[in-house]
Amino acid sequence: MSKTDRILTHLPTFYRAGHRGKLIYEVVENLATPVIEADTSLFRIQRAHRLKVAENVQDVLRLAAALNLTPFHFEDITSNTKLPYDERLAQMRERIVRIARVHLAGLGTPAAIMEAAAIFLNARLVAGQPDAPVIRHIDRERYSHEALLQISGTPDNAKQRLALHENPLARRKWNARECRPMDHWPLENRGAEPASLIITITGVGERTVCPEIFSPVSGEGIVFNGIVPDGRTLRIDAYSGAYLNDVPVDAWIWHYQGAQQDFGAFDGAMLAQEEGSDIGLLSGDPDEAANGGARARPTPRLPVGLSEWYFNVSQGVFDGARFDGTVYHLPDDPIGIYDSDPVFDASVFELPPSAVVAGGWDERQRCAFKLMLPSTAGAADGAANPTNRIASILQRFKAAGIRAYVDTARPAWILGEGILRSADAKEGPGIASDSTTLRSTTDDLFVETEAVV
Known part of the structure; x- marks a missing residue:
């Protein structure tokens, strides 16, 4: 029943006001028309201001603006013409509600x-x-x-x-540099925590004997208890271990933490060597060292901030070193010393390097x-x-x-119940089935940077 008919029912029946040919019907209908239009518009306005019953995409977008959401936040829904109109409205409403809950939480x-x-x-x-x-x-x-x-x-x-x-994580590195005994260089860790170093040492001549990397700041160091032949590369990683080219040499790695001579007070720290065994090329069987079930040794950790790192090799000292674990073939000419009085033409200012050292670390951003x-x-x-x-x-x-x-x-690679059927297959056996995926858990942790020191 229309509003006009409902109004006319209040008049006495003998008026026969409901008859459409009567003048009173026409008068009431003309008076009711703007009221009906206003009532309909008000109803639609009320619905447009209520998210759950809004009937127009533009009305939903205007309601979403209360959360500073724009049409960009819904373009994947509004542009999907495969969805029916009502389904698009439903997805837009649901997205706004969920975003509001995230804001409240x-x-x-x-x-x-x-x-x-x-x-x-x-x-x-x-x-x-x-x-x-x-x-x-x-x-x-x-x-x-x-x-x-x-x-x-x-x-x-x-x-x-x-x-x-x-x-x-971001991989940072320092470029390869020629190193001589007690050469040092600064490294800065701008991350959130100390990071384990990755070290590569390339042998030069016969001088890369028991190479060592250490820092007086952290008190940590690492020593390879062997010789790195000329042109061969020793790589030390806390995760994958130590390799001399392709040969595992974890048993020859010594990691220590403590004080270093000439770098600290006498009672400031104690030298504590982590590995007590003496297995390696210089004092044991090489096959035992390579195949004796040695585990990966920890590498020195780069502290947060700026720190100095030193390189050294075993040098011959009278009655103070092992005969077969020492470099004896060193230049015997006098060496120029900064701020001293050497004879200029009787000094060696450029010594041949003892190794080429490079490395890096995984820095927490x-x-x-x-x-x-x-x-x-x-x-x-x-x-x-x-x-x-x-x-x-x-x-x-x-x-x-x-x-x-x-x-x-x-x-990722797929194992399990998956069956390789055809490279062009879109569905069926071998496409949708239970499977196990192999995934590298560390690769996802890295972000791309160009940080080189």
Whole structure:
């Protein structure tokens, strides 16, 4: 029943006011028309101001502006013409509600960043196991976190891995330099914590005997209890161990921490050598040293800030060194000393190097995080590369002054029940099946820099 008819029902029946040919009907209808239009407009305005019942995309966008959201934050939904209009409205409403909840819970946390990424990937964070936390810490220091994304629109709502790494790593290095006994150089660690050094020592002539790298600042040093032949390279890494070219030599590595002569007060520190055994080329069987089950030794840790690092080799001293573990073939001409009175033409100012030394370290980046998106992110809504879009959106969810790196996880090797059927296959056996993926947990931690010292 129209409003006009409802009004006319209040008049006495003998008026027959409901008859459309009567003048009173026409008068009431003309009076009711603007009221009806105003009432309809008011109803639509009320709906436009309520997120759950707004019927127009533009009305939803205007409501989203209350959270400083712009059409850019919904372009992946509004541009997806494959979705029905009502479905697009529903996804836009849901996104606004979830973003509002993130704001209420608090921004600037790993949980807020990961939830924001899930929102703009049209996915949800889910737990890997029943009664397990949604976000799992994957390292002891709780720098790295991961969760599973259940992406809508993918077959069977497939789950993908989303990871966030706080204070990601950046590989810094110092270029190769010719080193002589007691040469030294500064290194600066601008990271958030001490970092283990990666050291390479290339032999020169017959002078690279028991090469040593140490720092008086940290009191740490490392010694190779052997000879690095001319042109061969010794690489020492706290993770993969020590190799002389391709031969493992972990048993010949000594790591120590303590005081060094001439660099500290007499009672300032005690020299404590970590490895007590004397296994190696100079005092044992080489085969035993190479194949005796030796483990990787720790390398000196670069302290935060500026520190000096020294290089040395074993030099012959009368009645104070082993005969077969010492360099005896050194220049016997006088050496020029700074701020002294040598005879200018009777001094050696350029000694042949004892080794070529290079190295680096993995530095924790302060005030930064790295978000690793799944490799299939954006496939459901047609977005080819969501990395740049997510990176620009995350600016509103992170704390001020924090650098955000966003990358996509690389494809991994597949083992398990997967069957290789055809390179052109799109579905069926071998394409969608339970499998195990092999992934390098350290590669995701790095960000690209060009830091060289």
